[in-house]
Amino acid sequence: MTSPPGGYFGQALLVDVSEGDVRRVPLPDGVLREYLGGAGLGTWLSTELGPAGIDPLDPAAPLSFVFSPLVGTPLTTSAKFAVVAKSPLTGLLTDALASSHFAISGKFTGHDAIVITGRAAGPTHVLISEEGVELVDATPELGLSATAAEEAVREKYGRRWRAASIGVAGERQVRYATMSHDGRHAGRGGLGAVLGAKNVKCVAVQGSRRSELADRAAVLAAAKDLRNRSFGPATAKYRELGTLSNLLAFNAINTLPTRNFQSSTFAEAPALSAEDLAESRSVARSTCASCSIGCEHIYASKSGKKARVEYENVFALGPMCGVSDPDQVLEASARCDELGLDTISAGGTIAWAMECVDRGLLDVPWLRFGDGAALLRVLDEIGERTGIGKLLAQGSRSAAEVVGQGSSAFAPHVKGLEMPGYEPRTMQSMALGLAVNARGADHNRSGAYEADLAGGLDRVHGTDEHVRAAIETEDRAAVMDSLILCKFLRGVFTEPFEEWAGLLGPITGWDITGTELRETAQRIVLAKRAFNLREGWTAADDWLPERFLDDSVELDSGRTATLPAERLRAMIDTYYAERGLDQHGRPQLVQTDSGTEPTP
Structure with missing residues (x-):
């Protein structure tokens, strides 16, 4: 052996x-x-x-x-x-x-x-x-x-x-x-x-058995170099204010989802900003195991309840639900941690329910946008599966199927997974990434927002260039999520696939190249799609809720941003072609020594 x-x-x-x-x-x-x-x-x-x-x-x-x-x-x-x-x-x-x-x-x-x-x-x-x-x-x-x-x-x-x-x-x-x-x-x-x-x-x-390293000296040298680079400007914002620093920036460029994506700006955003919370409610900074970045920022509400604060949990429990009181948002975030609830799905499902109440589709008069006490109450009901929580514990897709009456059109999910804090009409590379990703509406397996924010593309008018940029971020994520390295390091790599090969080679002893890792990325992306195909996925699942295709959102100076269905269709068709999929988004499967696999 x-x-x-x-x-x-x-x-x-x-x-x-x-x-x-x-x-x-x-x-x-x-x-x-x-x-x-x-x-x-x-x-x-x-x-x-x-x-x-x-x-x-x-x-x-x-x-x-x-x-x-x-x-x-x-x-x-x-x-x-x-x-x-x-x-x-x-x-x-x-x-x-x-x-x-x-x-x-x-x-x-x-x-x-x-x-x-x-x-x-x-x-x-x-x-x-x-x-x-x-x-x-x-x-x-x-x-x-x-x-x-x-x-x-x-x-x-x-x-x-x-x-x-x-x-x-x-x-x-x-x-x-x-x-x-x-x-x-x-x-x-x-x-x-x-x-x-x-x-x-x-x-x-618990254990103490270590795997062997092919070239320990080279691994130590690579680790020292990466640690030094991790202290640089590419990770500065994570150390200083954390991901919550995105809140005001996104609000300024009309991409902060508000009141179940009915608006892309939140007037009360400054009250929830990293700048304000860091000054008034900061408790500590922390770091993950074996990490030199230290991105964790812990805040406390006036009641003393502590919460680890990131952009996504504040977006989902704050602007998404119209709640602006920082103490209530921090309490809600801590409550999700105690119960064991995903903050993005919880916030998205609750925001959908609040809109249903506004429209007279749900008879829960106390569940209203902007009501922080109602937010805390409904989180408890979801965790305990009592009251309206019995319905909302299923997520927005299944809940909308029960309620009907057109509520699926504004249920904020893709493939059943609630959407993160990016407005797809004003970030159209991200719109594609959300639509086609295997996990559903996700910002970590498809970092297409990077292309929208880099400034080289018109983020409110998706084209084939947006598609290629989205594919590149999806491939990079596939490798980082398999190696595994933190996404907050991505900015320190100038030639990512080659540099990742340079980290992996001394560990494994493989003569591996950046080109091979690109092929690996494509294999993993397509393998996820092949798994989903086996489980009933169809091309209709690679889509966005009707709200984003029927309604526009306001920009500055009276302008609006729209995402017509035909534009999204064109981007998805280009994505399929660039990925080597057929017109229905299906990969070609071949038999290998490792089993049935997609052709990269």
Whole structure:
């Protein structure tokens, strides 16, 4: 038996919590090189291990924690992992990335991935170490927040354990429930609900087994260079104010979604700005494991409730819902963390419901735009699945199907995943990225907003150039999410694919080039699409809600921005052609040693 490449163990651990069965599955070198790790390897595992057409909450549906060859190295931001499964919110593939010590401890158990299947007989913690797997009773931790459950596990079993846990929303299988660890979240797509459906409260890991490095001296030199560059101007805004610094900037260029995308500016935005909150409510700055950037900014409301603040949670619970009181927005963000709710999907679904109330489609008179107390109340009802929360726990797409009366036209989702804080009519590269991305409306797997904000394209009139720019950002994201490196580092690389090859080669021993990594990126993007095709995706899913195609938004000086359906159709058709897809968006599948794969 040959040794695996450097940075890998060459195996995945499969744990069936129904019976406690454990087995190890070899990961061929070819698969590792073709899919790397993280989101890429997770896609391959989901395709190989997940029965076609299975319900995401079925016991046999796999949920994978996937590491990468970079985890455990001194490269900054490398302590990341992907959680990959079929989403209960979209019915398609989802992968959520997070940074924490869980990544390091999980990989040090001696595995490149840990896959959970089955359904435990009762509430269970899954403890995984180099010595084996133990299933223990989690009944005392039911009802706790993810943070409290994680702390309880470490108090019971030892401080070396690192746990990924769910809150009440995951236990009740809210379809956008999160999974948390070290205060960080694998947030989008309902992965917490998938774990909850398996009757698992926590997956805890500890280990000390390190994978080999092909050229340790070269890795150390690369790590020193990358760390030095990570202190430069490309990451300055994340250190100084965090991503919330985008709020006023987006408001100024008419791309801040407000009141369920009925407007692209929010008059009260300054009250929620990073500049204002940093001065009046800043508590601390923090950093992820193995990271030199330090982007976390923690604020406290007047009640003393602390929240990790980023642009997306403030947008979703503030302007999107018309709420301008910073204390209420901070309280709402903290409440989502306690319950285990994705802030983007929660905010988007609630904003849709508020508009339904305005239109007389829902009889919930207390749920109004701008009412922060109502926002807090409805979050609790969603987490507990009581009152209107029973409906809203399904997400905006499913809720709109129940309400009907034309409400689907303004439900803010793509493929069932609620939209992030970018107005597609004023950012038309991003409009395409949101429409075609495999995960749905997503800003991390398709960073097409970079093209809109760079200044080289007319961001309110999409063309073929916008398509090519969107593809480039999607390919870069595919590699970064599989290596895995933090997206906040992207600005420090001038020739990304070549530089990433330069990081990966000394770790693995592969003679790898930037050209090969570009091909890898294309393979991963198409593999996600192929998985979705197997699960029922059609070309009609690559689209935006009617609101964005029928209505215009105001710009400055009396101008408006529109996104006609024919323009979006033309961009999607060009995307299909550039990706080598057929006219219906389907990749060509071929049989290889690694299984059935799309042709890159």
